[in-house]
Ligand code: SF4
């Protein structure tokens with residue numbers, strides 16, 4: 604029996620994941636050849652970080668807990684719906700998650716080149732994808748990026764050293780700043796560009812999650 608969008612969403616929500624977009628891939632999309640519908644999955648807020656940090660993957664002290672958690676949880680979803688789990692952290696070949704985000708109609712290139720999502724803003728992250736053989740009825744995506752009505756565009760000026768701009772991401776400049784300014788909010792609350800976005804502000808991500816990822820990035 605073909606599962607409904609609602610059934611997949613409910614099952615994902617039970618693990619504090621949400622459907623961050625879905626589409627019917629064509630041959631050019633880099634999805635598995637037999638994929639009729641591809642679902643992108645990201646943290647459902649509020650509560651994702653508390654849910655994750657209570658998991659065995661986080662508490663067992665073994666490296667890469669987020670990726671191991673994602674493998675288990677998205678893998679269980681794939682088994683439940685007779686599909687295939689795909690991840691942004693396995694490769695080569697690497698799966699084109701950013702392209703899939705754009706294809707879903709719920710994520711777009713922002714003025715600072717990062718992807719901006721309709722509900723997670725610049726805090727968008729994909730924990731995995733679910734490829735199902737069936738073509739499942741999908742809700743219509745929002746249609747236009749939030750940047751079109753964001754008059755102030757605070758992402759453009761939020762980085763204290765302009766490491767994230769329309770010119771792209773100057774990773775060495777970012778690391779230099781983080782090293783020289785250890786009490787920066789970037790390390791305790793997350794990248795100031797990502798958190799400045801008004802859509803990010805509506806997405807109740809725990810600052811502890813951002814601090815964790817920043818520590819992984821700058822270690
Ligand atoms: S701050 Fe505004 S312009 Fe920048 S990514 Fe967010 S919505 Fe788009």
Ligand code: SF4
Pocket residue numbers: 761762763764765766767776777778780781789793794795796797
């Ligand atoms: S983490 Fe801080 S320094 Fe790095 S790009 Fe973001 S705002 Fe700039």
